[in-house]
Amino acid sequence: xxxxxxxxxxxxxxxxxxxxxxxxxxxxxxxxxxxxxxxxxxxxxxxxxxxxxxxxxxxxxxxxxxxxxxxxxxxxxxxxxxxxxxxxxxxxxxxxxxxxxxxxxxxxxxxxxxxxxxxxxxxxxxxxxxxxxxxxxxxxxxxxxxxxxxxxxxxxxxxxxxxxxxxxxxxxxxxxxxxxxxxxxxxxxxxxxxxxxxxxxxxxxxxxxxxxxxxxxxxxxxxxxxxxxxxxxxxxxxxxxxxxxxxxxxxxxxxxxxxxxxxxxxxxxxxxxxxxxxxxxxxxxxxxxxxxxxxxxxxxxxxxxxxxxxxxxxxxxxxxxxxxxxxxxxxxxxxxxxxxxxxxxxx
Amino acid sequence: xxxxxxxxxxxxxxxxxxxxxxxxxxxxxxxxxxxxxxxxxxxxxxxxxxxxxxxxxxxxxxxxxxxxxxxxxxxxxxxxxxxxxxxxxxxxxxxxxxxxxxxxxxxxxxxxxxxxxxxxxxxxxxxxxxxxxxxxxxxxxxxxxxxxxxxxxxxxxxxxxxxxxxxxxxxxxxxxxxxxxxxxxxxxxxxxxxxxxxxxxxxxxxxxxxxxxxxxxxxxxxxxxxxxxxxxxxxxxxxxxxxxxxxxxxxxxxxxxxxxxxxxxxxxxxxxxxxxxxxxxxxxxxxxxxxxxxxxxxxxxxxxxxxxxxxxxxxxxxxxxxxxxxxxxxxxxxxxxxxxxxxxxxx
Numbered sequence: 098x099x100x101x102x103x104x105x106x107x108x109x110x111x112x113x114x115x116x117x118x119x120x121x122x123x124x125x126x127x128x129x130x131x132x133x134x135x136x137x138x139x140x141x142x143x144x145x146x147x148x149x150x151x152x153x154x155x156x157x158x159x160x161x162x163x164x165x166x167x168x169x170x171x172x173x174x175x176x177x178x179x180x181x182x183x184x185x186x187x188x189x190x191x192x193x194x195x196x197x198x199x200x201x202x203x204x205x206x207x208x209x210x211x212x213x214x215x216x217x218x219x220x221x222x223x224x225x226x227x228x229x230x231x232x233x234x235x236x237x238x239x240x241x242x243x244x245x246x247x248x249x250x251x252x253x254x255x256x257x258x259x260x261x262x263x264x265x266x267x268x269x270x271x272x273x274x275x276x277x278x279x280x281x282x283x284x285x286x287x288x289x290x291x292x293x294x295x296x297x298x299x300x301x302x303x304x305x306x307x308x309x310x311x312x313x314x315x316x317x318x319x320x321x322x323x324x325x326x327x328x329x330x331x332x333x334x335x336x337x338x339x340x341x342x343x344x345x346x347x348x349x350x351x352x353x354x355x356x357x358x359x360x361x362x363x364x365x366x367x368x369x370x371x372x373x374x375x376x377x378x379x380x381x382x383x384x385x386x387x388x389x390x391x392x393x394x395x396x397x398x399x400x401x402x403x404x405x406x407x408x409x410x411x412x413x414x415x416x417x418x419x420x421x422x423x424x425x426x427x428x429x430x431x432x433x434x435x436x437x438x439x440x441x442x443x444x
Numbered sequence: 445x446x447x448x449x450x451x452x453x454x455x456x457x458x459x460x461x462x463x464x465x466x467x468x469x470x471x472x473x474x475x476x477x478x479x480x481x482x483x484x485x486x487x488x489x490x491x492x493x494x495x496x497x498x499x500x501x502x503x504x505x506x507x508x509x510x511x512x513x514x515x516x517x518x519x520x521x522x523x524x525x526x527x528x529x530x531x532x533x534x535x536x537x538x539x540x541x542x543x544x545x546x547x548x549x550x551x552x553x554x555x556x557x558x559x560x561x562x563x564x565x566x567x568x569x570x571x572x573x574x575x576x577x578x579x580x581x582x583x584x585x586x587x588x589x590x591x592x593x594x595x596x597x598x599x600x601x602x603x604x605x606x607x608x609x610x611x612x613x614x615x616x617x618x619x620x621x622x623x624x625x626x627x628x629x630x631x632x633x634x635x636x637x638x639x640x641x642x643x644x645x646x647x648x649x650x651x652x653x654x655x656x657x658x659x660x661x662x663x664x665x666x667x668x669x670x671x672x673x674x675x676x677x678x679x680x681x682x683x684x685x686x687x688x689x690x691x692x693x694x695x696x697x698x699x700x701x702x703x704x705x706x707x708x709x710x711x712x713x714x715x716x717x718x719x720x721x722x723x724x725x726x727x728x729x730x731x732x733x734x735x736x737x738x739x740x741x742x743x744x745x746x747x748x749x750x751x752x753x754x755x756x757x758x759x760x761x762x763x764x765x766x767x768x769x770x771x772x773x774x775x776x777x778x779x780x781x782x783x784x785x786x787x788x789x790x791x
Contacts, residue, residue, distance in 0.1 A: 247665070247666050247669035247670065247673075248666055249664065249665055249666050252663075252664040252665065252666045252667070253666065255664075257663050257664050257666060257667050258663065258666070258667045258670060258784050258787055258788060259666030259667060259669070259670055260666075260669070260670045260673065281788055282788075284670075284787075284788065316599075316604050316605065317596065317599040317602075317604050317710070318594070318596055318599065318706040318709055318710035319594050319595055319596050319599045319600065319604060319605070319606030319607075319706060320599070320604050320605045320606060321706075322594035322606070322607070322698070322702040322703065322705050322706040323594065323605060323606055323607045323631075323698070323702065325702060325705060326594075326607065326696070326697075326698060326701070326702040329696070329701075330696065345692065349673070349676070349677065350673075351669070351670070351673060354673070354676075354701055355669040355670065355672060355673040356669065358669050358672060358705050359665040359666060359668075359669040362665055362709060363664070363665035437605050440605055440631075441605060441628055441629075441631065
């Protein structure tokens with residue numbers, strides 16, 4: 098079999114970290130071409146193009162400073178050039194950009210290509226809530242697997258051990274993707290339950306906001322454990338109510354409760370939500386996102402908003418009280434302190 | 445029905461916190477006598493008896509300083525006097541003292557009494573590993589339920605919201621115990637799976653040591669998530685292999701993964717294990733327990749030792765690599781840094 102061409106679309110914090118994993122793996126494994134083009138949205142950093150900085154210094158000084166990525170990762174601002182003839186397309190952009198990227202790529206990708214999405218989010222499509230991977234499947238007409246897990250980018254880039262989960266309903270493709278991602282320090286399991294894996298990755302960010310709220314309220318580890326637990330129960334219920342029935346074991350994979358825990362203790366949604374509560378109404382979530390995240394995007398509040406809109410349309414807000422309260426706190430409709438009442442009364 | 449007499453055996457950190465919950469509940473709920481005797485192992489604190497301090501100042505200045513407990517909790521150094529005519533006996537001592545306490549109480553408790561154990565640990569009995577509650581059942585010949593959960597004592601005493609799980613196979617007794625423990629800030633669920641609830645409470649402390657080891661190694665949130673996840677999988681496997689089959693839902697209760705998370709982020713086993721790794725062989729676990737815990741006992745290392753001995757006897761150490769490595773690190777047979785290899789190779 099000829100070596101497969103891999104490309105990466107996206108170059109943020111997580112994109113750069115996974116580029117390190119992929120860059121090492123394509124060299125270690127005979128199945129892939131060694132050169133991996135990466136689509137980088139061009140920005141000027143101190144007057145210099147980000148693509149040039151990455152290709153010269155092998156570091157993304159804006160989104161993952163301090164980490165060298167392999168030389169075979171080649172930054173390119175031309176999206177169509179990046180995906181040209183690619184056999185495996187790795188999507189790792191903020192979910193806000195997926196529509197425009199897919200529009201650009203429509204009809205331009207190899208018919209036999211496969212996609213793997215590392216994007217955490219959900220999409221409102223024709224009044225219904227949909228998976229990001231379904232945008233890719235619809236627009237590009239190719240299969241789309243997902244990779245999720247307890248994977249804080251900086252730690253992955255530092256080579257600290259972690260686990261991840263590939264959701265891929267096609268076992269053969271799943272194994273190919275495992276070869277692309279699995280490293281000794283990045284342990285990958287493949288499960289044939291791709292919808293659930295993706296939903297876990299999206300919905301955990303809502304719970305991460307909840308964890309930040311109780312941290313901002315000064316509640317301690319017991320209360321946070323309750324938020325994490327009730328959050329997981331709502332994630333399970335959401336998957337089983339609105340998508341094809343989840344395999345219970347999937348929630349025990351890294352993409353499930355493990356990622357949820359890390360998100361609730363170490364994630365950016367937690368951090369901004371805590372600051373939001375501590376600001377006591379002086380700052381909005383958006384202002385704090387701008388202030389604290391250095392251009393990174395927050396996925397929890399927009400995902401909470403989409404889930405809220407979707408549940409409201411179905412008259413089912415009361416079935417997901419945690420998700421509901423978290424959104425209402427984010428938009429200022431409910432006071433952060435009332436979150437504890439929500440926990441106390443959770444059914 | 446005449447009001448039931450409740451007593452508490454134990455007055456450490458957790459004993460004092462739960463005494464606050466119980467002391468409030470017996471007054472709020474008509475089913476119980478208001479006065480609750482509490483067995484306190486007598487110690488002199490600055491020349492004054494601990495029982496006298498508790499009964500005068502309503503504070504255990506040694507084990508839960510800064511928290512006032514209700515006046516209806518009456519400290520008493522006479523164990524037999526405390527349990528005399530008691531209908532509900534709450535056991536909340538370190539597990540090292542259960543044998544001698546049960547020996548003293550044998551034949552002295554009311555035949556219709558019930559016990560509820562809050563003790564986290566396991567017992568080696570006639571070459572087999574057994575539950576602490578079974579010592580109580582055997583010696584006192586009365587039913588023994590358990591209460592476990594994500595319940596750091598100081599936070600419970602501060603009235604910060606948390607959840608807990610009662611394991612009680614008899615639904616009627618379970619409901620009575622729920623009345624005794626459930627408060628607006630201490631939300632109790634009852635499950636008829638008492639063995640699993642108790643095993644979760646014991647085994648999570650081994651995993652808490654593992655979390656401390658990776659913290660000591662400076663590994664970050666991703667690696668810790670892997671420890672927590674693999675630890676939960678070994679807990680589930682242990683329950684199902686050696687005890688009656690667990691209900692999967694029990695692991696989703698507070699006693700299950702929620703308590704595990706709190707233990708791995710906020711618990712004393714984590715703290716001492718982290719210090720042990722950072723001491724780089726200069727101090728033993730026992731020395732650090734003495735140094736850091738102000739008289740509190742550590743349950744993780746002894747539980748790991750008992751589980752290890754038990755598994756070794758069955759030639760099954762390799763089926764529980766995480767539990768095995770954690771014990772071997774505790775006793776200095778394995779280097780802390782090798783723990784990462786254990787995670788990487790976990791089946």
